[in-house]
Amino acid sequence: SAARPRVWVSQPLFDDIVARLDRYFEVAATHAVADHSPAAIARALREADGALVTLNDPVGAAEIAQASRLRAVANVGVGYNNLDVAALQARGIVATNTPDVLTETTADFGFALMMAAARRITEAERWLRDGQWRGWAFHSLLGAEIHGTTLGILGMGRIGQGIARRAGGFGMRVLYHNRSRLPEAIENECRAAYVDYETLFAQADHVVLVLPYSAQNHHRIDAATLARMKPTATLTNIARGGLIDEAALADALASGRLAAAGLDVFEGEPQVDPRLLALRNVVLTPHIASGSLATRRAMVSLAVDNLIAALGFGPEAGKPPNVIS
Numbered sequence: 001s002a003a004r005p006r007v008w009v010s011q012p013l014f015d016d017i018v019a020r021l022d023r024y025f026e027v028a029a030t031h032a033v034a035d036h037s038p039a040a041i042a043r044a045l046r047e048a049d050g051a052l053v054t055l056n057d058p059v060g061a062a063e064i065a066q067a068s069r070l071r072a073v074a075n076v077g078v079g080y081n082n083l084d085v086a087a088l089q090a091r092g093i094v095a096t097n098t099p100d101v102l103t104e105t106t107a108d109f110g111f112a113l114m115m116a117a118a119r120r121i122t123e124a125e126r127w128l129r130d131g132q133w134r135g136w137a138f139h140s141l142l143g144a145e146i147h148g149t150t151l152g153i154l155g156m157g158r159i160g161q162g163i164a165r166r167a168g169g170f171g172m173r174v175l176y177h178n179r180s181r182l183p184e185a186i187e188n189e190c191r192a193a194y195v196d197y198e199t200l201f202a203q204a205d206h207v208v209l210v211l212p213y214s215a216q217n218h219h220r221i222d223a224a225t226l227a228r229m230k231p232t233a234t235l236t237n238i239a240r241g242g243l244i245d246e247a248a249l250a251d252a253l254a255s256g257r258l259a260a261a262g263l264d265v266f267e268g269e270p271q272v273d274p275r276l277l278a279l280r281n282v283v284l285t286p287h288i289a290s291g292s293l294a295t296r297r298a299m300v301s302l303a304v305d306n307l308i309a310a311l312g313f314g315p316e317a318g319k320p321p322n323v324i325s
């Protein structure tokens with residue numbers, strides 16, 4: 001009926017899961033090639049009581065100002081730097097994200113990407129496919145050690161802790177830096193020691209970035225940070241591209257001041273800096289750290305639950321599980 005709330009689904013997700021919205025709402029889904037321009041987002045939000053969005057959808061103050069009916073925005077993803085949360089909260093619009101369900105899968109990938117960078121896995125495969133393997137050579141494609149080395153984790157939330165637990169199985173020493181120090185019980189469980197930012201980069205053989213992105217930590221990993229790192233070290237980013245000054249990183253990788261990097265996220269994604277594309281010692285993946293089928297389905301399912309509850313329906317009516325506060 002016309003009185004039902006309208007929700008906008010910004011891009012094709014998993015139809016069988018998104019169909020759960022039909023029970024409560026009129027669903028305006030963007031099925032074809034999605035247009036994620038600010039104008040398209042503003043237009044869609046003007047008509048919507050609720051929205052299911054992804055990191056492709058910047059929901060900024062200007063769009064929010066025009067969205068007079070909007071009451072809830074459910075983000076499919078744990079990171080929500082695509083949302084202007086302050087502007088949403090000022091209007092009393094509930095914003096939600098999808099923590100927990102992607103923690104272990106994303107930690108798996110972070111560990112794999114770090115290992116791929118250290119052991120030059122994709123570089124070696126390209127070399128082989130290019131027909132350069134003309135006989136086994138003792139010194140070709142030698143990588144960096146992983147077991148027994150020091151891992152530095154910047155951002156020790158759920159995913160960072162998952163990576164730390166994995167590192168225990170590899171006999172790594174784990175250092176972490178975080179906005180606030182963790183309770184001792186968690187440090188002990190993760191066998192991770194708190195250090196300051198400078199010490200983390202100076203002492204780690206492998207650094208993994210798993211911290212939320214905000215304007216305050218834009219390009220936090222700059223030339224000065226990279227200069228602290230061991231020339232044999234690797235840097236892996238599964239958080240957000242904007243954390244790293246990519247030009248400084250390309251310089252460090254090109255000059256041998258840093259051994260290798262593993263990057264799943266980029267400042268201008270899906271555009272990737274051509275200098276990074278040209279380097280051999282960087283493993284590049286297209287923002288897939290949470291991308292197992294089961295996890296991506298769980299994320300959409302949780303976002304759908306959040307949206308239904310935020311708009312006052314379903315078993316958790318009025319109490320969406322993952323409100324961003």
Ligand code: 8YV
Pocket residue numbers: 053054055056076077078079080102287289290
């Ligand atoms: C998602 C992510 O694929 O959760 C996050 O923060 O970056 C990824 O897991 C992406 O956010 C989908 O919107």
